[in-house]
Amino acid sequence: MDAFLHQFLSxxxxxxxxxxxxxxxxxxxxxxxxxxxxxxxxxxFSAYIALILIQAGxxxxxxxxxxxxxxxxxxxxxxxxxxRPFNDAPVLSVVVVFLxxxxxxxxxxxxxxxxxxxxxxxxxxxxxxxxxxSGHEIxxxxxxxxxxxxxxxxxxxxRLGLAMRAAAENPEASRLVGIRVGWTxxxxxxxxxxxxxxxxxxxxxxxxxxxNMMAGILLYGFAAALLGGINNPWGAVAGGFIVGVIENLxxxxxxxxxxxxxVALVIIVVVLVARPAGLFGTSIVGRV
Amino acid sequence: MSGGRTVGLAALLALAALVPFVVGSxxxxxxxxVIVYAIALLGLxxxxxxxxxxxxxxxxxxxxxxxxxxxxxxxxxxxYWATIPIAGTVCLLAGFLFGLPALRLxxxxxxxxxxxxxxxTPQLLKFRALESWTGGGQGLFxxxxxxxxxxxxxxxxxxxxxxLAIAAVLFLLAWNLLRGxxxxxxVAIRDHPVAAASMGIDVARTKALTFGVSAMYTGIAxxxxxxxxxxxAPDSFSFLLSxxxxxxxxxGGVASISGAVFGAIFIQFVPDLADQVSKALTxxxxxxxxxxxxxxMPGGAVGFLQAVRRRWPRVRVDQ
Numbered sequence: 325m326d327a328f329l330h331q332f333l334s335x336x337x338x339x340x341x342x343x344x345x346x347x348x349x350x351x352x353x354x355x356x357x358x359x360x361x362x363x364x365x366x367x368x369f370s371a372y373i374a375l376i377l378i379q380a381g382x383x384x385x386x387x388x389x390x391x392x393x394x395x396x397x398x399x400x401x402x403x404x405x406x407x408r409p410f411n412d413a414p415v416l417s418v419v420v421v422f423l424x425x426x427x428x429x430x431x432x433x434x435x436x437x438x439x440x441x442x443x444x445x446x447x448x449x450x451x452x453x454x455x456x457x458s459g460h461e462i463x464x465x466x467x468x469x470x471x472x473x474x475x476x477x478x479x480x481x482x483r484l485g486l487a488m489r490a491a492a493e494n495p496e497a498s499r500l501v502g503i504r505v506g507w508t509x510x511x512x513x514x515x516x517x518x519x520x521x522x523x524x525x526x527x528x529x530x531x532x533x534x535x536n537m538m539a540g541i542l543l544y545g546f547a548a549a550l551l552g553g554i555n556n557p558w559g560a561v562a563g564g565f566i567v568g569v570i571e572n573l574x575x576x577x578x579x580x581x582x583x584x585x586x587v588a589l590v591i592i593v594v595v596l597v598a599r600p601a602g603l604f605g606t607s608i609v610g611r612v
Numbered sequence: 613m614s615g616g617r618t619v620g621l622a623a624l625l626a627l628a629a630l631v632p633f634v635v636g637s638x639x640x641x642x643x644x645x646v647i648v649y650a651i652a653l654l655g656l657x658x659x660x661x662x663x664x665x666x667x668x669x670x671x672x673x674x675x676x677x678x679x680x681x682x683x684x685x686x687x688x689x690x691x692y693w694a695t696i697p698i699a700g701t702v703c704l705l706a707g708f709l710f711g712l713p714a715l716r717l718x719x720x721x722x723x724x725x726x727x728x729x730x731x732x733t734p735q736l737l738k739f740r741a742l743e744s745w746t747g748g749g750q751g752l753f754x755x756x757x758x759x760x761x762x763x764x765x766x767x768x769x770x771x772x773x774x775x776l777a778i779a780a781v782l783f784l785l786a787w788n789l790l791r792g793x794x795x796x797x798x799v800a801i802r803d804h805p806v807a808a809a810s811m812g813i814d815v816a817r818t819k820a821l822t823f824g825v826s827a828m829y830t831g832i833a834x835x836x837x838x839x840x841x842x843x844x845a846p847d848s849f850s851f852l853l854s855x856x857x858x859x860x861x862x863x864g865g866v867a868s869i870s871g872a873v874f875g876a877i878f879i880q881f882v883p884d885l886a887d888q889v890s891k892a893l894t895x896x897x898x899x900x901x902x903x904x905x906x907x908x909m910p911g912g913a914v915g916f917l918q919a920v921r922r923r924w925p926r927v928r929v930d931q
Contacts (some may be wrong), residue, residue, distance in 0.1 A: 416862045420859055420862045428896045431895025585731060586735050589731065602721075
């Protein structure tokens with residue numbers, strides 16, 4: 325029982341990372357109806373910024389905050405400079421642009437920081453842990469919850485959050501009441517970038533930092549977002565925790581780590597076939 | 613097809629058949645791979661471009677085709693040429709079976725499911741229980757063969773000609789399929805599923821069959837690809853292969869037949885080109901090229917050519 329509880333709780337900790345990352349994907353999806361395939365690479369690059377600042381002697385949380393600011397600014401810049409010109413392009417062309425960005429950021433990171441695997445510090449002392457969870461896992465869960473709370477408060481209780489929700493819901497009407505829809509879109513990209521960076525920085529002490537570190541997390545975050553229902557941010561969060569737990573339990577009890585990824589994905593696809601709009605999503609009904 | 617175009621295409625085919633007698637063996641190998649990729653991309657175009665089902669996992673069908681050929685040659689006495697249609701049939705079935713549950717999924721959900729297939733493929737190929745068949749992580753060697761009837765051809769020249777002949781037949785079949793009533797049904801489902809259904813089109817069956825046919829094309833390509841590479845291993849079929857199929861398809865022009873050729877040329881040569889431009893920043897050069905291509909021609913190469921033709925209509929009267 326103890327072993328099971330350990331696997332379950334540690335699944336929740338990784339699930340928190342997927343939840344955070346899934347939330348980043350959903351934020352961009354809600355405003356643009358695109359999945360940003362370069363989200364993981366943006367996050368990875370920001371984690372490298374944090375690592376460099378820490379190595380330069382900055383306190384951990386100062387480096388953390390600076391990396392988030394960097395992630396925010398680069399997110400805004402990517403929207404304004406790269407994505408915006410493709411507003412009217414076909415969906416698949418935009419997907420290719422995202423893939424192009426993925427290759428560019430990945431290659432830049434390899435060039436600047438080398439492809440070698442590096443350790444990444446955790447701010448949480450091992451003493452924080454108990455017999456079920458390590459200190460870092462508990463810290464990850466706390467950071468996840470704090471991030472979710474901050475996002476919730478921002479969208480629920482600030483004027484800017486309200487404006488962003490309005491712009492995503494109905495761009496034309498929002499423009500008529502004076503919301504600068506273009507900038508709220510860029511802001512959304514910035515926030516998604518920062519949220520994604522949190523996920524990468526929390527994941528890095530466990531999976532180590534290297535340019536390809538986010539491939540798995542991107543896939544799981546994508547799966548989490550879809551499992552929960554891509555048009556429902558809280559669904560994405562719930563989906564993240566569910567995916568984390570499924571992954572861990574499948575790895576520990578069903579098939580072993582070798583096929584862990586495949587099994588987790590099969591489970592997710594089966595769930596989706598049963599509920600095509602995701603667990604908490606609503607299917608979009610259009611007028612014919 | 614107007615008479616002029618038929619003659620033009622026949623001339624092009626004849627020209628392509630001369631390639632193995634004028635280029636060296638390295639370039640011949642590259643040319644063969646262009647043909648192989650063109651077949652694979654045509655399969656993806658039928659599904660994604662014409663039927664509107666996004667697949668991020670066609671590398672999986674390519675892998676299945678390649679492994680069917682490799683395992684048959686390794687384990688049985690089936691001659692190499694017979695493995696190609698067997699690989700196609702296996703992929704037709706695999707695609708149809710995968711297409712059935714995928715019917716319920718649309719857009720991004722389908723993209724995720726197919727992407728999951730692409731990610732799972734190398735893991736499944738390495739899976740220990742299948743190792744005695746697939747050779748596990750080591751992969752399998754695919755033997756070379758002689759040209760039949762004592763033809764004075766090296767194996768690579770012969771293989772190129774086989775690939776070219778198969779491609780010609782498959783392109784003709786695709787053209788025929790897509791211009792007929794089935795093709796109209798396939799496109800109608802993409803453009804408006806509800807209207808298509810109310811016109812009496814069996815949406816579910818057509819979509820699943822399209823998935824099967826698409827997988828068959830890509831599987832035949834995989835089978836040929838294994839013969840060209842003389843080797844199959846799980847890591848050659850990572851999800852990057854699926855992504856590069858999607859890239860090739862979009863760069864060529866996703867809802868077109870000829871786009872598959874442009875896309876195949878792109879995915880065969882541009883990564884090497886990027887590598888030559890900068891060894892350290894290969895990925896960045898490739899990414900910039902992708903974004904640049906999409907900025908210049910959002911409809912792919914074929915869309916670009918169509919736009920050019922509309923801008924400067926031909927003076928000559930087709931007759």
